[in-house]
Amino acid sequence: MTAGAVAVLYVNLDGMTPAAVAAALAPRSGMETAPIAAPAAASISNASATKLFGKPVEQLTVGATGAAVSANWTYAFKMSDTPARNVLAVLPGSDPTLAGEYVLVGAHNDHVGTLAASVDHDSTRAVNSVTRRQGSNDPSCRPTPDQQHQIDSLISRARSIRPIRRDSIMNGADDDGSGTVVLLEIAEKFASEKPKRSIIFISHQGEESGLLGSKWFTDHPTLPLDKIVAAHNMDMVGKGRVSSVGRRRCRRSDHVACRGSSATSSIR
Numbered sequence: 001m002t003a004g005a006v007a008v009l010y011v012n013l014d015g016m017t018p019a020a021v022a023a024a025l026a027p028r029s030g031m032e033t034a035p036i037a038a039p040a041a042a043s044i045s046n047a048s049a050t051k052l053f054g055k056p057v058e059q060l061t062v063g064a065t066g067a068a069v070s071a072n073w074t075y076a077f078k079m080s081d082t083p084a085r086n087v088l089a090v091l092p093g094s095d096p097t098l099a100g101e102y103v104l105v106g107a108h109n110d111h112v113g114t115l116a117a118s119v120d121h122d123s124t125r126a127v128n129s130v131t132r133r134q135g136s137n138d139p140s141c142r143p144t145p146d147q148q149h150q151i152d153s154l155i156s157r158a159r160s161i162r163p164i165r166r167d168s169i170m171n172g173a174d175d176d177g178s179g180t181v182v183l184l185e186i187a188e189k190f191a192s193e194k195p196k197r198s199i200i201f202i203s204h205q206g207e208e209s210g211l212l213g214s215k216w217f218t219d220h221p222t223l224p225l226d227k228i229v230a231a232h233n234m235d236m237v238g239k240g241r242v243s244s245v246g247r248r249r250c251r252r253s254d255h256v257a258c259r260g261s262s263a264t265s266s267i268r
């Protein structure tokens, strides 16, 4: 980039899909970013570039000068009507010397919102309990005639006691309801065991939107970050077979990865 550029225009608009263009202009969620001093950037079409330079982009040479252009674009930050928040708790350590050190135990409590279509609880449960006893450990499959018979009978039993219950919420039992309940179990256990070091428990929000909750905590810590001597993050601990544990190696030498699944997870 030339030193002193006030903006950069990319001639790549024509190569973008209509969906990408619509997404770029649509409202999106995220944390308000601090103003940055970097040059502004925008995508323009071939036609606009031709207008600027008076000839097609393919005929331009490096250093060609185009017409002067002025532009102005901005965005408005609006606080969500349903703001999210991390939930934190501290268990003070029992050892006067070590109590100033903290072990962080965390998991995220959000998932990925709602489905466009709703599904019936009892039908879903019947299919899963017959064909996928171990949840996502078992692949989706077409039921055998015998399994279909079992499914039909479970559904008709459910129908005999209650109406259809439709729901479009993606509940995220594994990602990360599993980590969330283990977090609560660990907190309950340590509350009676009284460990020497202090423990900070964090139930993060907004993980699926881009690790927003954990970023917020590290950007706005409630205690000096250098007092945290270890962090234990749990994500998707509810699936996987015993043989899967430790199969994936961690890329960082100061991390320990112990995953119950061959699925990837975000440990930051």
Ligand SMILES: [Zn+2]
Pocket (backbone or CB within 6 Å): 108, 175, 176, 207, 235, 236, 266
């Ligand atoms: Zn997760």
